[in-house]
Amino acid sequence: MAKYLVCGGAGYIGSHMCKRLHEAGHEVVVCDDLSTGHLGALQWGLHACGSLEDAAFLRELFATHDFDGVLHFAALSVVAESMRDPQRYYGHNVAATLNLLRVMREFEVSKLVFSSTAAVFGEPLSRVIAEDHPTVPVNPYGLSKLMVEQILRDSARAYGLRAVALRYFNAAGADPSAVIGEAHDPETHLIPKLVRKAAGEGMQVTINGTDYPTEDGTCIRDYVHVNDLAEAHLLALDHLDNAVGMHTFNLGNGTGHSVKQVVDAVQEVTGVALDIPVTGRRPGDPAHLVAGSKRARAVLGWEPRYTKIADIIETAVRWHGTDSFRNWIAEASEAGDAAAETVRFDARQQQRKQG
Numbered sequence: 614m615a616k617y618l619v620c621g622g623a624g625y626i627g628s629h630m631c632k633r634l635h636e637a638g639h640e641v642v643v644c645d646d647l648s649t650g651h652l653g654a655l656q657w658g659l660h661a662c663g664s665l666e667d668a669a670f671l672r673e674l675f676a677t678h679d680f681d682g683v684l685h686f687a688a689l690s691v692v693a694e695s696m697r698d699p700q701r702y703y704g705h706n707v708a709a710t711l712n713l714l715r716v717m718r719e720f721e722v723s724k725l726v727f728s729s730t731a732a733v734f735g736e737p738l739s740r741v742i743a744e745d746h747p748t749v750p751v752n753p754y755g756l757s758k759l760m761v762e763q764i765l766r767d768s769a770r771a772y773g774l775r776a777v778a779l780r781y782f783n784a785a786g787a788d789p790s791a792v793i794g795e796a797h798d799p800e801t802h803l804i805p806k807l808v809r810k811a812a813g814e815g816m817q818v819t820i821n822g823t824d825y826p827t828e829d830g831t832c833i834r835d836y837v838h839v840n841d842l843a844e845a846h847l848l849a850l851d852h853l854d855n856a857v858g859m860h861t862f863n864l865g866n867g868t869g870h871s872v873k874q875v876v877d878a879v880q881e882v883t884g885v886a887l888d889i890p891v892t893g894r895r896p897g898d899p900a901h902l903v904a905g906s907k908r909a910r911a912v913l914g915w916e917p918r919y920t921k922i923a924d925i926i927e928t929a930v931r932w933h934g935t936d937s938f939r940n941w942i943a944e945a946s947e948a949g950d951a952a953a954e955t956v957r958f959d960a961r962q963q964q965r966k967q968g
């Protein structure tokens with residue numbers, strides 16, 4: 614039994630991690646500022662509400678608890694948004710992580726599992742992306758994650774940090790209990806958008822391009838269940854008990870599904886016929902992203918349980934049918950309205966000053 618700090622534990626993948634840590638008998642402390650996370654997701658362990666950008670808050674947290682390690686999920690993760698506002702991404706994803714690492718060092722906490730992404734690879738040079746594939750990100754989001762990986766590598770060498778960076782491909786699905794799941798507002802990801810559309814929500818879903826060099830012309834992705842991701846983190850923590858240095862692993866099923874195949878699968882699981890219009894390509898979308906996870910399987914002993922896309926979608930459908938999901942989204946919209954009102958207020962203040 615150990616005590617872990619989960620940064621971003623009120624978010625989608627972080628909350629599934631908290632549940633899994635709790636089930637494994639570990640003690641959990643969540644650090645989350647609830648900027649994108651949900652209060653309802655905080656069902657396991659203690660919650661400290663604050664930002665990784667606040668070093669004083671972090672120091673207090675580490676002074677109060679004796680952590681055996683940290684799992685760091687807290688980040689912004691929408692590619693298009695990172696293109697529009699890169700400084701925000703470098704601030705949240707890089708500068709805030711540096712703060713966390715400094716405080717970890719101060720309090721001699723040396724074990725970290727970090728959420729990285731397939732976006733560190735950029736445009737793939739091969740059909741399957743092996744763990745040693747070159748890293749040439751094509752957007753600030755991917756670059757922000759790669760920068761942190763480099764900081765971890767240097768920190769391992771210089772200060773003896775022990776770190777694992779897990780490069781997720783397309784996280785999907787929800788815990789089969791349906792007590793937690795994905796609830797982004799606005800939602801941008803393909804599977805939840807389709808599932809919500811099938812449930813009658815007014816979702817704007819399109820097929821983003823049919824002229825890619827793939828069999829049916831639509832983009833291929835490697836969808837991996839969120840609980841399989843959480844399991845990999847547990848294995849990574851075990852690995853760090855014996856391994857020094859910094860290690861990277863790919864987390865994916867190794868099987869690709871095209872956008873059209875995902876649409877078909879959602880229709881099949883829900884029994885709802887979907888009429889999805891075709892539009893042009895979404896900028897920055899590589900045609901084919903499929904993980905080679907040999908190292909994760911060989912070194913961590915990771916074996917994804919959800920290998921069928923229909924099974925992954927089925928868990929998402931179950932979650933999206935709950936009142937909890939609807940409540941989380943309603944709360945997120947209210948928070949969004951409050952934030953928008955603050956911006957309008959600031960703008961009025963500004964005008965008054967100028968006028």
Ligand code: UFG
Pocket residue numbers: 690691692730731732754782783784801802803804806817818819820821822832833834872895898902
């Ligand atoms: N798509 C559509 N219509 C939609 C939404 C998505 O056709 O309405 C397509 C996208 O264009 C893409 C595929 O569905 O081809 C999957 O898109 P998602 O938005 O679900 O996921 P991404 O592959 O864009 O993003 C994921 C992670 C990112 C990570 C990226 C790596 O969410 O964090 O993979 O490329 F950076």
